[in-house]
Amino acid sequence: MALDRWIALILLGICLAYGYAAWFTMDGGLAPFMKRNPIWPSTFPKVLSVLGICATLFILLGFEKSPPKEADIDYRRLGEYHLGQAVLLLALMVAYALCLRPLGFLISTSAFLILGSFILGERKWHIMLPVALIATIAVWYLVQEVLGIYMRPLPGFLGG
Amino acid sequence: MLEGLLIGLTTALSIQNLLMVIAGCLIGTFIGMLPGLGPMSIIAIMIPVAISMGDPSAALILLAGVYYGAIFGGSTSSILLNAPGVAGTVASSFDGYPMARKGKAGKALTIAAIASFAGGTIGALLLMIFAPALSSVALLFHSAEYFALMVVGLSAIAAFAGTGQVAKAMIMTVLGLIMATVGEGALFNLPRFTMGIMDLQSGFGFITLAMAMFALPEALFLVLKPKDLQDGESDIKDLRITAAEAKAIAPVIGRQSLQGFFIGVLPGAGATIASFLGYAVERNIAPKHEQDEFGKGSIKGLAAPETANNAACTGSFVPLLTLGIPGSGTTAILLGALIALNVTPGPRLMVDDPQIFWAVIMSMFIGNLVLLILNLPLIPYIAKVLAVPRTFLIPFILFFTLMGGYIGQNNATELLLLVGFGICATALKFADYPLAPLLIGFILGGMMEDNFARSMQLYDGIGFIWERPMTLGLLCIAAVLVVLPSYRARRARALAKGVADGD
Numbered sequence: 001m002a003l004d005r006w007i008a009l010i011l012l013g014i015c016l017a018y019g020y021a022a023w024f025t026m027d028g029g030l031a032p033f034m035k036r037n038p039i040w041p042s043t044f045p046k047v048l049s050v051l052g053i054c055a056t057l058f059i060l061l062g063f064e065k066s067p068p069k070e071a072d073i074d075y076r077r078l079g080e081y082h083l084g085q086a087v088l089l090l091a092l093m094v095a096y097a098l099c100l101r102p103l104g105f106l107i108s109t110s111a112f113l114i115l116g117s118f119i120l121g122e123r124k125w126h127i128m129l130p131v132a133l134i135a136t137i138a139v140w141y142l143v144q145e146v147l148g149i150y151m152r153p154l155p156g157f158l159g160g
Numbered sequence: 161m162l163e164g165l166l167i168g169l170t171t172a173l174s175i176q177n178l179l180m181v182i183a184g185c186l187i188g189t190f191i192g193m194l195p196g197l198g199p200m201s202i203i204a205i206m207i208p209v210a211i212s213m214g215d216p217s218a219a220l221i222l223l224a225g226v227y228y229g230a231i232f233g234g235s236t237s238s239i240l241l242n243a244p245g246v247a248g249t250v251a252s253s254f255d256g257y258p259m260a261r262k263g264k265a266g267k268a269l270t271i272a273a274i275a276s277f278a279g280g281t282i283g284a285l286l287l288m289i290f291a292p293a294l295s296s297v298a299l300l301f302h303s304a305e306y307f308a309l310m311v312v313g314l315s316a317i318a319a320f321a322g323t324g325q326v327a328k329a330m331i332m333t334v335l336g337l338i339m340a341t342v343g344e345g346a347l348f349n350l351p352r353f354t355m356g357i358m359d360l361q362s363g364f365g366f367i368t369l370a371m372a373m374f375a376l377p378e379a380l381f382l383v384l385k386p387k388d389l390q391d392g393e394s395d396i397k398d399l400r401i402t403a404a405e406a407k408a409i410a411p412v413i414g415r416q417s418l419q420g421f422f423i424g425v426l427p428g429a430g431a432t433i434a435s436f437l438g439y440a441v442e443r444n445i446a447p448k449h450e451q452d453e454f455g456k457g458s459i460k461g462l463a464a465p466e467t468a469n470n471a472a473c474t475g476s477f478v479p480l481l482t483l484g485i486p487g488s489g490t491t492a493i494l495l496g497a498l499i500a501l502n503v504t505p506g507p508r509l510m511v512d513d514p515q516i517f518w519a520v521i522m523s524m525f526i527g528n529l530v531l532l533i534l535n536l537p538l539i540p541y542i543a544k545v546l547a548v549p550r551t552f553l554i555p556f557i558l559f560f561t562l563m564g565g566y567i568g569q570n571n572a573t574e575l576l577l578l579v580g581f582g583i584c585a586t587a588l589k590f591a592d593y594p595l596a597p598l599l600i601g602f603i604l605g606g607m608m609e610d611n612f613a614r615s616m617q618l619y620d621g622i623g624f625i626w627e628r629p630m631t632l633g634l635l636c637i638a639a640v641l642v643v644l645p646s647y648r649a650r651r652a653r654a655l656a657k658g659v660a661d662g663d
Contacts, residue, residue: 003591
């Protein structure tokens, strides 16, 4: 079974779970006065779940043949590409999301930019460091001072 | 009208006001390039500055400059980095980004600038002529028609799907609609499908999803399979559009200015629907060989949404200035600014404060013109962004992607969602599922459900569909749009097999 049909299977599961919630569990907590309304919060999701199940089945049962075409990246040979770099970058993004609040904007962002370049194979530290620091401070200044959106600059224990 | 025009011109052409336009355009363009800060937020940020000036005409002129600059800036990031920061520029990335990948970044930006200019200027002309008459048309549209209009917009996604892709596009649209129902619903503000997670109470953020669907998979693809973002220096030379290309996009610009403007006039429809519909319509009426170009860097496919988007932005001023009804988030903020400046938009505006009405219109012309003059020389430098080595460019793209998601919601959970959705989107991209329909479904889903709920309540049931002829007509168009591509494909296959043609 090709990847697109596997994905259709997963999406079918999502639609079924969503449909189950819409048809059977959502209306339980509805207050009596709401039930007199012609439309309930579950009405639209009910319609959507049916549409979604039909569309996924359509793909799953292979009613629609799409002509095979040359993909930009062939997922069957994923190992031949720079998979390690991509996974590391994703992990770095997750780490950034987790560190942004506790470590403050300045430290986590400059670390993110430097490590990001490092993962991609850049080793010219004399360029990496200034670029990352200048960019971090410029963005922080723009967002915090010019636009007035608060971002904690430093870790909490340093008074940020 | 001539008298009014002259009043407007004298107001707008003073040195101070010209400087205002230039400053506004520059601020708007540069901030608009950051994904996550669209025209709405930039105008909101600029309001304190504008109000403190005291002169309503000058304030409005500044804000109009910021508005147009922000729209152009947003197009820049969707064309160069495939990172649309505003819903209205999503459609520009469909063809703009492939063009940039082919080393035609300069040309793509030029086309975007020209199309925006033309759309905005023609829109302003139409606004001048039709504003009084159109206000009554806008009132004819009820929630039922809005619902139907959005169904048409969603059905037009069939236009994004190639042959044999309609079911996939359908799935993605439905998935987008499903994601739009997460969070507090239209009715009674009950939280739905949040699985008890507090952070989901307000639903998924648009920017989060836009970044996860477009920018992140693209960046990951660049990591997985390194290739230079541009081929040599060719793009800088390839800046000007040729006469043949100008000829090709001229009718597109003409049609889309009109269509975009009239969609923009309807409150609530706005630039997003206008740009998607503009893209879909142009793709459908293009000749067969050009149709295949769409999505791979067609100049028509770039010019259409850019024009429609700007024309619709201008159109959305019609209900604001004539009825005092803001048709979009941006005009709602402008309404607030106007009231703070002691100007009440509404039917009496043209009678009581003609100089303001005409100054706004004039400032649109001037804003568009200044934007074109300022940006055309800047384009080679903006396009240079792509010449940055990938070891630096990719971390920065990822950083701005995350920043856009964070500024919008100020919530670190949003960043985790972004990465998670980004991985899912990459998997979907591997399996050749189109991602644009998901985002369109998500954007239109909320509005669609609101209007559906409203008409259900007004008519106490589903009856509005056959009781309102305009709704029924729009829904029929939607049905035709869905069925037509598969019918065409089936027919083409039958013909290819040599089966005799029925008619």
